[in-house]
Amino acid sequence: RKEVEQDPGPFNVPEGATVAFNCTYSNSASQSFFWYRQDCRKEPKLLMSVYSSGNEDGRFTAQLNRASQYISLLIRDSKLSDSATYLCVVGGSNDYKLSFGAGTTVTVRA
Amino acid sequence: DGGITQSPKYLFRKEGQNVTLSCEQNLNHDAMYWYRQDPGQGLRLIYYSQIVNDFQKGDIAEGYSVSREKKESFPLTVTSAQKNPTAFYLCASSGEGGTGELFFGEGSRLTVL
Numbered sequence: 440r441k442e443v444e445q446d447p448g449p450f451n452v453p454e455g456a457t458v459a460f461n462c463t464y465s466n467s468a469s470q471s472f473f474w475y476r477q478d479c480r481k482e483p484k485l486l487m488s489v490y491s492s493g494n495e496d497g498r499f500t501a502q503l504n505r506a507s508q509y510i511s512l513l514i515r516d517s518k519l520s521d522s523a524t525y526l527c528v529v530g531g532s533n534d535y536k537l538s539f540g541a542g543t544t545v546t547v548r549a
Numbered sequence: 550d551g552g553i554t555q556s557p558k559y560l561f562r563k564e565g566q567n568v569t570l571s572c573e574q575n576l577n578h579d580a581m582y583w584y585r586q587d588p589g590q591g592l593r594l595i596y597y598s599q600i601v602n603d604f605q606k607g608d609i610a611e612g613y614s615v616s617r618e619k620k621e622s623f624p625l626t627v628t629s630a631q632k633n634p635t636a637f638y639l640c641a642s643s644g645e646g647g648t649g650e651l652f653f654g655e656g657s658r659l660t661v662l
Contacts, residue, residue, distance in 0.1 A: 484653070
């Protein structure tokens with residue numbers, strides 16, 4: 440079983456729509472959680488960290504469910520510029536080793 | 550500007566040749582990482598270094614070697630022992646180990662002919 444699993448998508452949504460997707464992780468001792476964004480053939484960049492209480496950054500909302508071992512990302516009022524692959528990243532007991540999901544691709548159409 | 554610089558951006562290699570990918574950072578970060586990305590797969594950790602003169606194997610270290618003689622530099626050598634070296638290689642650094650943000654270089658695309 441992979442340490443971090445994501446629905447690869449693609450999620451094709453119109454501008455202005457809301458899109459949400461999850462990521463599950465297998466290590467119950469995981470301590471840190473992140474969403475990164477990766478544009479085609481580019482390097483990943485941090486979108487947001489995910490905190491136990493959930494957190495919001497503009498149109499983006501991240502949630503953590505430790506009991507069910509998943510994190511989620513919700514994008515409201517989608518923009519064309521939101522088209523990208525979103526990587527779920529989880530840190531375990533060894534803080535230096537992070538596990539990456541394969542990514543969820545989102546395509547926002549005009 | 551502070552950041553991570555990887556070179557070369559594109560590299561072609563013949564089978565049986567070793568190749569070294571450069572990674573330099575001026576963020577004053579202690580931790581540095583090398584990842585490999587293949588289509589449809591998540592990033593996989595090759596090696597990481599928590600501090601100068603120290604490094605540890607990641608999940609897929611076979612066929613690779615690294616050094617960390619300077620804080621700002623963490624070169625990766627892809628040896629001829631690596632069976633499937635064609636991939637996108639990403640170097641990253643962090644000021645807080647794995648608990649903080651990873652800053653990535655633009656990547657190096659290696660193609661073995």
